[in-house]
Amino acid sequence: MKEYKEKIFKSLITIGAILSSILVLLVFFYILKESIPFFREVQIKEYLFGDTWSPLGTEKYSFLPMILATLYVSFLAIFIATPLGVGCALFLSFHVNKKYTKILLSFIDMIAGIPSVIFGFVGLIILVKFLENNLNMGTGESVLAGGMLLAVMLFPYIVTGCTETFEKGKMKYYTASLSLGVSKWYTMRKVMLPFAANSIFVNMLLAFSRAMGETMAVMMVTGNSPIFPRLLGRAETIPSLIALEMGTSTYKSIHYSSLYAAGLILIIIILIIQFIAHKINKIGSR
Amino acid sequence: MENKIKDFLFKLWVILSGLTIISVTIGVFSYLLYKGFNVISTEFIFGSPKGIPLGTEGGIFPAIAGSLLSGLLSGLFGGILGLCTAIYLVFYCENKKVKHYILQALQCLAGIPSVVIGLFGYSLLIVGLGMHKSLMSASITLTIMIIPFISIRIKKALEETSNEQFICSLSLGIPKSYTIVKLVIPNAFKYIMTSLGLGIVFAMGATAPIMFTGAVIISGIPSKLTDPFMALPYHLYILVNEGLSVDMAYGTAFVLIVIVLSINLICHFVGNIEDI
Amino acid sequence: MSEIILNTEGLCVNYGKNNILKNIDASFEKNKITAIIGPSGCGKSTFLKSLNKTVEEYGGQISGSIILDNKNINDMPLERLRNSIGMVFQSPVVFPFSIYKNMTYAPIYYGEKNKDRLNNIVVDNLKKANLYEEVKDDLNMPASRLSGGQQQRLVIARCLTVNPEIILLDEPCSALDIKNTSYIEKMLLELKNEYSIIIVTHNLAQAKRIADCVMYMEEGTLVETGSPDEIFNNPVDARTKEYIMYMNN
Amino acid sequence: MSEIILNTEGLCVNYGKNNILKNIDASFEKNKITAIIGPSGCGKSTFLKSLNKTVEEYGGQISGSIILDNKNINDMPLERLRNSIGMVFQSPVVFPFSIYKNMTYAPIYYGEKNKDRLNNIVVDNLKKANLYEEVKDDLNMPASRLSGGQQQRLVIARCLTVNPEIILLDEPCSALDIKNTSYIEKMLLELKNEYSIIIVTHNLAQAKRIADCVMYMEEGTLVETGSPDEIFNNPVDARTKEYIMYMNN
Amino acid sequence: AAEPNAAPAETPVVEEPKEDEFNPQILFNGSSTLAPVMASISTNFIEGNVTWDKVDASFPEKNIAIYVSAGGSGQGVKSVIDQTSDFGMVARTVKDTEKEQLPELKEFKVGIDALTLGVNPNNPVLTVKNNLTKDEIIKIFSGEFKTWKDLDASLPDKEIIVVTRDIGGGAHEVFQSKVMGDVQVKADAIQAPSMGALVTKIIENEYAIGYASFGVVNQNIGKVATLSVDGVEASEENIINGSYIIQRPLIAIFNGELTAPQQAFMDYVMSEEGLAVVESMGFVPVK
Ligand SMILES: Nc1ncnc2c1ncn2[C@@H]1O[C@H](COP(=O)(O)OP(=O)(O)OP(=O)(O)O)[C@@H](O)[C@H]1O
Ligand SMILES: Nc1ncnc2c1ncn2[C@@H]1O[C@H](COP(=O)(O)OP(=O)(O)OP(=O)(O)O)[C@@H](O)[C@H]1O
Numbered sequence A: 001m002k003e004y005k006e007k008i009f010k011s012l013i014t015i016g017a018i019l020s021s022i023l024v025l026l027v028f029f030y031i032l033k034e035s036i037p038f039f040r041e042v043q044i045k046e047y048l049f050g051d052t053w054s055p056l057g058t059e060k061y062s063f064l065p066m067i068l069a070t071l072y073v074s075f076l077a078i079f080i081a082t083p084l085g086v087g088c089a090l091f092l093s094f095h096v097n098k099k100y101t102k103i104l105l106s107f108i109d110m111i112a113g114i115p116s117v118i119f120g121f122v123g124l125i126i127l128v129k130f131l132e133n134n135l136n137m138g139t140g141e142s143v144l145a146g147g148m149l150l151a152v153m154l155f156p157y158i159v160t161g162c163t164e165t166f167e168k169g170k171m172k173y174y175t176a177s178l179s180l181g182v183s184k185w186y187t188m189r190k191v192m193l194p195f196a197a198n199s200i201f202v203n204m205l206l207a208f209s210r211a212m213g214e215t216m217a218v219m220m221v222t223g224n225s226p227i228f229p230r231l232l233g234r235a236e237t238i239p240s241l242i243a244l245e246m247g248t249s250t251y252k253s254i255h256y257s258s259l260y261a262a263g264l265i266l267i268i269i270i271l272i273i274q275f276i277a278h279k280i281n282k283i284g285s286r
Numbered sequence B: 001m002e003n004k005i006k007d008f009l010f011k012l013w014v015i016l017s018g019l020t021i022i023s024v025t026i027g028v029f030s031y032l033l034y035k036g037f038n039v040i041s042t043e044f045i046f047g048s049p050k051g052i053p054l055g056t057e058g059g060i061f062p063a064i065a066g067s068l069l070s071g072l073l074s075g076l077f078g079g080i081l082g083l084c085t086a087i088y089l090v091f092y093c094e095n096k097k098v099k100h101y102i103l104q105a106l107q108c109l110a111g112i113p114s115v116v117i118g119l120f121g122y123s124l125l126i127v128g129l130g131m132h133k134s135l136m137s138a139s140i141t142l143t144i145m146i147i148p149f150i151s152i153r154i155k156k157a158l159e160e161t162s163n164e165q166f167i168c169s170l171s172l173g174i175p176k177s178y179t180i181v182k183l184v185i186p187n188a189f190k191y192i193m194t195s196l197g198l199g200i201v202f203a204m205g206a207t208a209p210i211m212f213t214g215a216v217i218i219s220g221i222p223s224k225l226t227d228p229f230m231a232l233p234y235h236l237y238i239l240v241n242e243g244l245s246v247d248m249a250y251g252t253a254f255v256l257i258v259i260v261l262s263i264n265l266i267c268h269f270v271g272n273i274e275d276i
Numbered sequence C, D: 001m002s003e004i005i006l007n008t009e010g011l012c013v014n015y016g017k018n019n020i021l022k023n024i025d026a027s028f029e030k031n032k033i034t035a036i037i038g039p040s041g042c043g044k045s046t047f048l049k050s051l052n053k054t055v056e057e058y059g060g061q062i063s064g065s066i067i068l069d070n071k072n073i074n075d076m077p078l079e080r081l082r083n084s085i086g087m088v089f090q091s092p093v094v095f096p097f098s099i100y101k102n103m104t105y106a107p108i109y110y111g112e113k114n115k116d117r118l119n120n121i122v123v124d125n126l127k128k129a130n131l132y133e134e135v136k137d138d139l140n141m142p143a144s145r146l147s148g149g150q151q152q153r154l155v156i157a158r159c160l161t162v163n164p165e166i167i168l169l170d171e172p173c174s175a176l177d178i179k180n181t182s183y184i185e186k187m188l189l190e191l192k193n194e195y196s197i198i199i200v201t202h203n204l205a206q207a208k209r210i211a212d213c214v215m216y217m218e219e220g221t222l223v224e225t226g227s228p229d230e231i232f233n234n235p236v237d238a239r240t241k242e243y244i245m246y247m248n249n
Numbered sequence E: 001a002a003e004p005n006a007a008p009a010e011t012p013v014v015e016e017p018k019e020d021e022f023n024p025q026i027l028f029n030g031s032s033t034l035a036p037v038m039a040s041i042s043t044n045f046i047e048g049n050v051t052w053d054k055v056d057a058s059f060p061e062k063n064i065a066i067y068v069s070a071g072g073s074g075q076g077v078k079s080v081i082d083q084t085s086d087f088g089m090v091a092r093t094v095k096d097t098e099k100e101q102l103p104e105l106k107e108f109k110v111g112i113d114a115l116t117l118g119v120n121p122n123n124p125v126l127t128v129k130n131n132l133t134k135d136e137i138i139k140i141f142s143g144e145f146k147t148w149k150d151l152d153a154s155l156p157d158k159e160i161i162v163v164t165r166d167i168g169g170g171a172h173e174v175f176q177s178k179v180m181g182d183v184q185v186k187a188d189a190i191q192a193p194s195m196g197a198l199v200t201k202i203i204e205n206e207y208a209i210g211y212a213s214f215g216v217v218n219q220n221i222g223k224v225a226t227l228s229v230d231g232v233e234a235s236e237e238n239i240i241n242g243s244y245i246i247q248r249p250l251i252a253i254f255n256g257e258l259t260a261p262q263q264a265f266m267d268y269v270m271s272e273e274g275l276a277v278v279e280s281m282g283f284v285p286v287k
């Protein structure tokens, strides 16, 4: 009877897990299926190494500008968000009264709950305008704007994760270090950062996949020009490309299929980056 | 001496980034709340969209109801599936490779643009399974979107509950299932609740997944699971995208953010009562 | 020689490729306290954990046979086994609920629903563990608020609620002060009338005080078994002799 | 009576509203080992932590005065104070990097850059802590890979790198086996020629073995101070008597 | 006698299958330009009638349920092909490849949307001209004119910020075929994700120019200035008579035979009342 219950429980859990996994796999499968006509039709040297995206006019399908733009915007966001986020996590764990830390953290967490349409809208009205006025740009839509906006959206991912780790490190090492007479800043610098290095890295990775997939917000502030990206120039990311053209593309055309192909390439890039990152991480931790 | 300088620079970095992020966070929230506050009235909260173009007058009540319903439904589905997945990964998955691949796939899904998830939901549920565009199909699509989000967080919480307690319970002759239900889950309840809260909030804020699977520009309050529905983010999207009314958009954002904040608060609160 | 309740034959335990326990033949007598001593890392805890198979939860593999009451433990359901062999760890692991719920956790699982009988289980076992008088008014207090010594006794009481025949204790007193240690030693001496007790300790004085039988382990092997008097005063093996030496200087 | 290096006058420590230490007047002699004993929760650790003010990091408030080398510690910079009073905890806290970096962590902070001198600091102090021979070939190994006893000695060596006058040790051996305990006791006996040592222990036999002076605390007060002989064989106070009793049965 | 309630209750149930065939629900999906219009019309229709029997006495007394959602013209066609919605909304002409998949295609032209050349009211170009020739437009949009000075020497040397809709979209297609011909719009033009975003950009940036939907411009009177094309002003009259060439149809498409309620609703859409809404939303109704 008891054994029975254990079995039922285990089966229920397993079914749940399998169901989730199947759903996830189906998503991948679906993207693959819809993109196959494109890969049949278009040469790899065109879609990976061409330089023009013009699906309707000259029927040129190069993802390269978008791939580069996606990487550029995401890396920029990570490079802005990580130092600020780690600094903020240190600030919250070591410099702020515990009571406030919790409140502040849950607020920062809730940034993840603000719909990206709102972010895009605010970004367009405030950030783009700000860049226009201060950087002497003709128009503020740019990789920089996308990166900055995305960085804000990534704050919760980095801050929350790192704060948890720093709290653990604090419990473990803090007084031991202070009792050697060194300052709390030296402790953070020399003990906490190395201790948290791995966790910072993992959080960065999570944030990175999130950044690569973000659509609405980025779409509203980068200008969406399918050209090679420059920091202060316009650019179009893969998710923006898909969102912009999917609604209007002709059903079952090569153009339609190419947008799924773009999605597939996005997934592959994320996988490659995760793979490289794990390798680096392994070497680093040796 | 040199350490003093390094310490000082370090301190500068820490304090500045702390203050930057905190002020950006507070800034974003207060900007949105400030901009939206003027629009709020009983008519706005309890009325339906009116005026020409639609939405420039009247209220957003059906959208509030629709968002809450779809949020709760996908929270329910996502919560159950996410919890199952997390429990499976932590306690039952013996094959390390399988575990690794599932995790990898989940993380990857988090990086798929939500438009694609929306299109997937459309193809699978509406075209493939012949469901109507409805609350149900939209909630299922949202569930797919939040499963990685929820299960990765819950997995972390489960892993952090003491392994010693788990083994100690097993050594009393008690099987995993009972231990998980009576010990591990109550222990991690707070984290499970907050993860769930964030998941619900994430679902409630998403536009693209419901755009093809159930959200419509105008409807009443859905009375069945098979009814299409209005949702706050979609309403906002239409208002902003067609340039219908910026003020109403800020008002809608205000309501959405207040709901987001309340759901988080409720989840924190519920998470805290249980652990007495 | 009194009745043997548990014995191992050719017991080996591996963690992956590491062979931790090497061919251990040991036997434990009923209603006796057996103390296991030995240097750090020699496999004492592993040995204990293999007796109720918890070592498998940590990823260890057991080979050889373990016989409980003339039955190979592989032939009984895991629940029955762990029911019969209770275990207490070095640092007390209390569950994050009240004292009362800690005590009823296992009985409720085993189907006890009757309030009165549950109360009896709680009271009886807390009494056996010498804890009842101290906590009788605060049974609904979170167990984590108890002092270390009290927690340790609570954990022992909790393990009695499943009616084990054998109790395994892994360095149960090492985190405790002398007063609590002395409580627990007194308790063990009382408990041995009803249960058989196997205790790992690095406190040789403690082994001397309470054990009926002492086993000395080194590097995964069982070096020597004997009465406290034999082991501490007339060890046969040179390795035992050297280890014992540290106690006396 | 030899020179007094540290003493407290009317020392009180509160955690919020809880008064943990009550009016403690104690004095510690130079180049001696003073052992503090007492039941669990009586405030031994708190007392130790108040001597170098780490108690404040845990949210405690100190009142009364603590005098180090005829100077009130409130009048010296925190760094100087913690420089002069090193501290070692019950479970060794090694930092998550190599042995070498653990040892140079504090000296580098204090401005030492010269490679040779850093090397000397590492070697000298590891030698003092009786650890050098065991690790000399693996100085770049992560310290976390050392065994418990080695980690504890590393931590003591690390605390010597700041040239303290006094070393505080909070139950440094309770997690160690008898072999490692005996190493550390031997080391402490050597170290006392250069440093003054204050050790909290719940192992009365240990106090007896190594202390020059023993203090018995109960419920936040200092009950009795005396030589080991006085405290263990002829305690004056009834409370001490009762506590000591546990050791002997 | 033992079950007195059972027998009489059964009778009406028998008739129900017939009623079930009546579908009170109509789904629209597609063009984001047309969707708000259709949503407004359907709201009026529902509020005026509430149940179908009010529309036509032969219909059963069921609540009217008309749902409109927006996902772009392509989605409109796709959803009709997939049979996931009854009507598709398209803000361009239906292509031949699409027609192949819709054997019984019916088109209902609801109105016309023109693409006007919109600039910021503060744009200095307005001080020198209120008209652009087709050639000038091509040069501006293709990037041959980089700054406003290139257009007219008296204008400031400021970059021309060209804003377009997404190049796959209906609006862009019309602009491309009616104005640009074979010349491509420059690659670094801003692609606004929606008409709203495009107009917002023009409102926010003094040096921006873009083809704004006639309807959306009319909803933002005073915030966007429009330029004539080849001397023809984008007025309702010029649009209807076809002399203003940059225009696109707003159509609802259907595949198959309309059911009675669907026909009833489409009749309403094409009635005076329906077309009044089209007009009040800033578009040009088809009379
Ligand atoms: N989970 C594990 N995985 C791999 N190796 C392990 C694991 N647990 C213990 N070991 C190894 O098994 C050996 C014996 O460990 P065990 O804990 O049994 O020693 P012990 O005698 O109890 O020591 P101590 O007195 O320090 O508690 C050690 O070398 C240890 O490194
Ligand atoms: N951070 C803290 N906040 C509040 N109270 C504390 C804190 N740390 C210790 N205490 C309280 O102070 C009292 C003394 O604790 P302390 O750790 O000094 O005891 P101890 O004598 O070292 O005991 P043990 O032998 O168990 O280590 C205890 O009652 C404890 O509950």
Ligand SMILES: [Mg+2]
Residues within 6 Å of the ligand: C044, C045, C046, C170
């Ligand atoms: Mg052990």
Ligand SMILES: [Mg+2]
Residues within 6 Å of the ligand: D044, D045, D046, D170
């Ligand atoms: Mg203590």
Ligand SMILES: O=P([O-])([O-])[O-]
Residues within 6 Å of the ligand: A248, E030, E031, E032, E033, E034, E071, E072, E073, E074, E090, E091, E169, E170, E171
């Ligand atoms: O959504 P569209 O009207 O631009 O096709």
